[in-house]
Structures are given as structure tokens and as C-alpha cells.
Amino acid sequence: MREEGIYIAAFLVCLAAFGCTSKKAAPAELEQAAAEPTAEPEAAPSEPVAVKDPVVEAEEIFNARCVTCHGEKGKGDGPGSAALNPKPRDYTSVEWQKSVTDEHIKTIIIGGGTAVGLSPLMPPNPDLTDKPEVVAALVAVVRNLGDE
Numbered sequence: 001m002r003e004e005g006i007y008i009a010a011f012l013v014c015l016a017a018f019g020c021t022s023k024k025a026a027p028a029e030l031e032q033a034a035a036e037p038t039a040e041p042e043a044a045p046s047e048p049v050a051v052k053d054p055v056v057e058a059e060e061i062f063n064a065r066c067v068t069c070h071g072e073k074g075k076g077d078g079p080g081s082a083a084l085n086p087k088p089r090d091y092t093s094v095e096w097q098k099s100v101t102d103e104h105i106k107t108i109i110i111g112g113g114t115a116v117g118l119s120p121l122m123p124p125n126p127d128l129t130d131k132p133e134v135v136a137a138l139v140a141v142v143r144n145l146g147d148e
């Protein structure tokens, strides 16, 4: 019994000492720690989407949506291009690459041909409106095909 009492007393002294120093040292940190448990469960489920590399996502989107018309090498000769008039843009044209800004390419990717006064055959991608980093990476894909 007596020994136990000593241990408990020592424990309490210890606790008081640590409690005091950490409270004095960083009250803001403690408040933050107390607030964290409520914030974490909400953030966790969306994490896998948020951490996806935009460059990887852009490449996937390009292969899934753009290659059909613009072709693997961006020459405007994809399998779906034969029936189209006008033809999809040939990204390898140096003249064309020089004639457009990145902003223009971003606008046509999100809003489609009609957003820049071109053919509605160039479809819009409204799901990319809130993914500017993916759109920027798509612009880079289009620009890189122009370099080849």
C-alpha cells in the first residue's frame, strides 16, 4: 500500500511538471491538437484523389479522350478523325504552335471549340474546370507533341 502511494505521488508530480511546462511553452499547439480529431476524418477520404499527380492524370485523360481524334502523336489523324470536318488540329504544326497561347489551349480544352469560335466537333471537358493543374499538364502534352 505504502509503496503504491509513493508511485502514485511520483506519477502525479511528474504529470503536474510536464503538464505545466507544455502548457507554458505552447498553448497554441495544445489547442491545435485538441481541434485536430474533428478535422482529420473529413480530410482522409478525399486524400487519394488529391495526391494524384496531375501530370499522370493529364496523360491518362489525353490517351482516353483526345487520341481518338488528335492521334497518338497529335497529328490530327486519330481513328475518329476520318469523318470529321474540319479535321482535328495537328499539334505538330510549328506555325500553329506559334499562333496560339497556353491560355487559348486551356480555354478550348475546358470549353470546347465553340468557346474560342471554332468547331463544336472539338468537345468541351467541363469536369476539368476545377482542375487547373491537370489542364496545365494537358497543355504541356499538346506543346510537347509540337516539339517532336
Ligand code: HEC
Pocket: 061, 062, 065, 066, 067, 068, 069, 070, 080, 084, 086, 087, 088, 089, 100, 104, 105, 108, 109, 113, 116, 118, 119, 120, 121, 122, 123, 125, 138, 142
Ligand atoms: C471528337 C473529336 C475530338 C476530341 C475527342 C478532341 N478534339 Fe480537339 N479538336 C477537334 C477538332 C475537330 C478540332 C478543330 C476545330 C476547328 O478547327 O474548328 C480540334 C482542335 C483542338 C485544338 C486546337 C485549337 C486551335 O485553336 O486550333 C486543341 C488544342 C485541341 N483540340 C485539344 C484537344 C484536347 C486536349 C483534347 C482531349 C482533352 C481534345 N482536343 C479532344 C476534335 C476533337
